[in-house]
Amino acid sequence: MRKEAQLGRLLGTAGAAVALILTAAACGNSGGVGGSSNAAQASVAAGQSVTLNYWTWFPAQTTLQKSIDAFEKANPGIKINLREFTNTNYQTELPLALGGGQSLDIVGVQVSAMTNSVRKNLRPVSDWASDLPSNWQSQINSTMLDQTQKIAQDDTLYSIPMGSIGSAFVYSNQALLAKAGITAEPTTSAELAADVAKIKATEPGVTPVAFSGESWWQDEVFFTVADQIDPKLSDELYTGKVAWNSPQMVKALTAYQNLFSSGTLGTGTLSLKEADADNAFNSGKAAFLLEGSWDSSVLSSAYRQANGISVADVGAGYLPVSVAGGSPAARTYAEGGLAIPKSSQHVAQAAKFIQFMTLSQQGESTWAPDLVLVPSLNGYTVPSSVLTSPAAQSGYQTIAQTIDAGGSGRGEYSTTFTSDVLDNSLLQVARSQITPQAEAAKLQSAWASGRYPLQ
Structure with a gap:
């Protein structure tokens, strides 16, 4: 996994640099995979606000705060409490927090580097798919989704990828x-x-x-x-x-x-x-x-x-x-997976945020223009205000098409x-x-x- 660790560092570094400029429920009891048990769901009274604890390493906080602000505006009853880590610290801190039962609702997952170290404390996506649109799978690039599932040693999907990177x-x-x-x-x-x-x-x-x-x-x-x-x-x-x-x-x-x-x-x-x-x-x-x-x-x-x-x-x-x-x-791998821990007491609300980030044009437009990942959402296009020349527009389209083709x-x-x-x-x-x-x-x-x- 040496290359994947190296590329994880690159992803974190690239996200931090880009942030300088782009300012614009039904759940199973155990998930069937061992680890901790699924937390009981908290009841939410009408008009009551829910706060979701969100840990990640990517995108950079400046970029991600735009996503959170847009989500909270569209969903006034849900607040996001973000904690951002450096890439290296995250690979250590997240497994410890999940294993210790810390109450987290949404976590970013470095798909290739971290899935198997944290999966026993995550809810399989199948546990919360009922909180997503019925056709959600058809909206995500099938290669990226397949890679995210196959990386797990039990061939189970634990996160929805935000996008993919590839080379050369x-x-x-x-x-x-x-x-x-x-x-x-x-x-x-x-x-x-x-x-x-x-x-x-x-x-x-x-x-x-x-x-x-x-x-x-x-x-x-x-x-x-x-x-x-x-x-x-x-x-x-x-x-x-x-x-x-x-x-x-x-x-x-x-x-x-x-x-x-x-x-x-x-x-x-x-x-x-x-x-x-x-x-x-x-x-x-x-x-x-x-x-x-x-x-x-x-x-x-x-x-x-x-x-x-x-x-x-x-x-x-x-x-x-x-x-x-x-x-x-181009060889590719899915990255930036978003998952729901077993410790979450607000699965439906967490799923709504993940849907916003991965399955909606509005959510994608808050972080995808960083250009670090080729988004997993089928049909997403980068605004012309981000790619201002024909060479840049054509070049990015070539990269995206090559990655989307699946290799x-x-x-x-x-x-x-x-x-x-x-x-x-x-x-x-x-x-x-x-x-x-x-x-x-x-x-x-x-x-x-x-x-x-x-x-």
Whole structure:
């Protein structure tokens, strides 16, 4: 789960940064999963106000307060008592509070990182679905909903996801592209290679493509390439449906290596950390940035202005297709789940707030313009006041469509194989220190050893 913890930190950091600029009942007795018992429901007299205790780490409090204010205005009998945590503290504090029986009504859940550590003290969504619209499931992106359910070890849905993040995507400095005579986002690795050559010729002091060389990010890039062959290939590798030395895997490793051996991606850039790559792009010293969808806030001109980012206009696209006959792909996972603890005595009211946040255009419009998550609500569109240029509008639409299409998940398959074997091996592939065939054989041997079971 190392990557998921890293991305959780990114999500919390991104939410905090975005907040600088976007200011605009029927319940079962036990839930059937052990843990604490469901609290009895408090009676509420006519005209009486109810206060719900809400703990979360995301979105940032400045953004979330707008959501709460809008909800309370629409529901004057319900008040929200918010407590916001940093990402790291939240992963420690929430399980302790739930296990200790603290009275909480709504909790944010880091879907991949926290579901299984807190699920025994949460009410399954099926317990409070009667307090939601009868067609609520059809209103939520099915891939995100499925990922949220499958991450639980008992295959039970405990939260409704606010949205999803995915990788890898490419962000572009429109001014630098125009200066180099580039008029469209690259869609294939050949087009990207041609763009890199143009940038080197016109702007020798600019890094054509900035990206993190950290091992966790390189496996994100690699798996995006792999899933261009088969959108479920990384899932199939981890579940044993496809061998790590299969022809598909060799093809993916070859395409990944070719990105570097061709000079399209510079091996010298492998020394950069994620923050270094972001800073290079944000200061106008890189034409393209290879990042995750969690960086989509940079598409907002208001965000760039508030955060001192000197790039005038930013576009985006999927990672250019690097394999013959391949298709755009991104590995994704649902995030920002909203759940109701067993300790809640106000389930119907808590469900109403979750409905507002995940199933209504009004609620979505209070936090989704941060652009940190691609919202789970089907049909949601970002206002033109947030994405003010055609490049930004088209870029975000491409990111959202690629994520919504559904591919391999991220975070479902917890194993030390990724960090202990794959990550550093991919850096050897990138530097052409090992052939794709030899790398595939090595990976399969390690996988077959039995030392890296799914946890």
